[in-house]
Amino acid sequence: MSPLTLLSPQDFFRTQVCAASKSLQIELSNDIEFYLVNLLCEFINPSQLALDNENVLDTPLALILKKALESPPDNQIKVMKRLGDTSLYVSGYFQDCFKRKAVDVNYYIDMGSNAYGHTAQLMRSYKSDSHFSKIYTTLSLEFRNLVALITEIAETLLVSRNDDLLDTYIKWQNTQSVKLRKALEDRGVQPVLFSSKLSS
Secondary structure: OOOOOOOOHHHHHHHHHHHHHHHHOOOOOHHHHHHHHHHHHHOOOHHHHOEOOEOHHHOOHHHHHHHHHOOOHHHHHHHHHHHHHHHHHHHHHOHHHHHHOOOOHHHHHHHHHHHHHHHHHHHHHOOOOHHHHHHHHHHHHOHHHHHHHHHHHHHHHHHHOOOOHHHHHHHHHHHOOHHHHHHHHHOOOOOOOOOOOOOO
């Protein structure tokens, strides 16, 4: 029996990012792959990503944007980056939650893409850093593809667990994901989409 191999969070998420990009046929540069791996590692403990002692996942995006626009350039870069990161993570990892929100996923995508675009401009004009400006420009332009990639990772991790058939069904109910439907069918469940409205 081979000994259990423990992966670091970086190695684990690198494997997930590479597998998802291959599955979705999304080409990632080394810089973008590295960025996504680090983002996923950071959100293992989102409490460490606090802005003014507030968890970024509990803070409305509009308030993060307000804080960014009212900050001096150095801090604005940090807050805009955090806005982009939070928008990307939430819109990718929690697709099913948007059924219960007042805003849809496109709001998060627009906010995140614009935040990365603004970060790219600041890196170029304020920091004279063309390398990171290019990275944030790519994150901005490819935001929707990166959301799909993170969604693929989230669904893969959900399907890979053996004790969450109900969770998988609920998530499929909210997203109608093809991957989750297949996972349910593979386990002998024929999913049925329930309407939220009672028929008269």
